[in-house]
Amino acid sequence: MSGIYIHIPFCKQACHYCDFHFSTSLKKRDELVKALAKELEMRKSEFQNTTVETIYFGGGTPSLLSVKELEFLIQQVYSHYNVSEAPEITLEANPDDLIEAQRSPQAHANDHSSKSVFQAYRRIGINRLSIGIQSFFEEDLKLMNRAHNTKDAKTCLEEATRYFDNISIDLIYGIPGSSNAQWLENVNLALSYKIPHISSYALTVEPKTALKTFIDKGIISNVDDASAEAQFQILVNTLKAHGFIHYELSNFGREGFFSRNNSAYWQGKSYLGIGPSAHSFNGNERSWNIRNNSKYIAAIEAGKFPKETEVLSITDKYNEYVMTGLRTIWGVYMPHVVSRYGEDYKSYLLEQADTYIQQQLLYIENERLMVTKKGQFLSDGIAASLFRLN
Incomplete structure (x- = not known):
């Protein structure tokens, strides 16, 4: 969808x-x-x-x-x-x-x-x-x-x-x-x-x-x-x-x-953003329209796309999945990490998550890495610490 x-x-x-x-x-x-x-x-x-x-x-x-x-x-x-x-x-x-x-x-x-x-x-x-x-x-x-x-x-x-x-x-x-x-x-x-x-x-x-x-x-x-x-x-x-x-x-x-x-x-599905400042995502690229009404209108009237595009690396996609996954009840699904990004990303994730698991801020259930109730309010910060930089 x-x-x-x-x-x-x-x-x-x-x-x-x-x-x-x-x-x-x-x-x-x-x-x-x-x-x-x-x-x-x-x-x-x-x-x-x-x-x-x-x-x-x-x-x-x-x-x-x-x-x-x-x-x-x-x-x-x-x-x-x-x-x-x-x-x-x-x-x-x-x-x-x-x-x-x-x-x-x-x-x-x-x-x-x-x-x-x-x-x-x-x-x-x-x-x-x-x-x-x-x-x-x-x-x-x-x-x-x-x-x-x-x-x-x-x-x-x-x-x-x-x-x-x-x-x-x-x-x-x-x-x-x-x-x-x-x-x-x-x-x-x-x-x-x-x-x-x-x-x-x-x-x-x-x-x-x-x-x-x-x-x-x-x-x-x-x-x-x-x-x-x-x-x-x-x-x-x-x-x-x-x-x-x-x-x-x-x-x-x-x-x-x-x-x-x-x-x-x-859940990382594709979407199309229409209008000034709107963002789009197709699974591999993220794009965003210019944040200016007049320039947006002028470009569209001229038949041009007033947007910038960023091609996402595997690491970018992994980081976004960890961020969004930890915010939701669906968590970060380990088989998904392996199939989409590779076994080494799963190993890295588990290694980084271990400290938070010991602190009872994260837990693993049915192959999903989730935040505990104690960790919910801190989930964005926890997710950022699980990112890969390269």
Whole structure:
């Protein structure tokens, strides 16, 4: 299987922690949508011999596009690619956009038969929503400079759950000033809406973000790793107690509601990234488009690919497999290591892993190297220490 990711590089405003590629100006929106459609057509030869199982609108904020624009892009995928009978089609969305669209669905859907924007989304094939809640607390949302407020978050979920069963929400932990009790309340509020999937990330301080500037100037307290780890454990314990499967470090889903799109990434399957800054992977090469809307549009209009490509060595592939494998419930499968990379890579891996096994941070079961509960929060650092450098 393969997936198509379509990057929508527009946002109403800049979140203080975000370092993704986006623009708060929508001046080139029409040109951008046309360029996305043209890139889909230009790159169809890359996916000639495969079936598209997932289509994912990410960003940025894809919910800023109208239903008509989203439908146009979905139709372009169907026109140029072999799409499965039951693809997972995900739309990332912000609560404020969904509420605004719900108040005037006809304006957004260009479809007077839709009484709800959610009905319009379902009509065009979207069957999964990923909603950026981040927190149900006003002070957290203001610190992060989110465009929605607490009331928006709750209203949005009340409406969305009336029309969609397959919903994921994002929550952020480790926010300066947020107590463990507040964090538990965040998690329990999410559970109260019977959401079947939760993605949750530690607040990270990226260079060249407003959050980094505020911390450097002492306006906001720095992120505390111990607090973040404590809240991570609260998250894991609470969701597991409510029947969620912790299938990837930052992702929790009920049975049957894992993200098919993201699971394909973590299992090393091919995907095509469309739009400025989008990444692609075909099993041997990784490529990424330019992070500039104007230059991206100009290149596509000229019939050129605005991307750079890196050919992955066996060692590169091994390192990526170890990184993604240790983050998931599938672990690092030893027979896979041998068949893909060679016996010496398995020997190296086991030698490097031994210290962590003795420390009860890693364990081996059914030929799979896995992280223990104690090691989960440290899995990225552990994986990096298992990398080969040549």
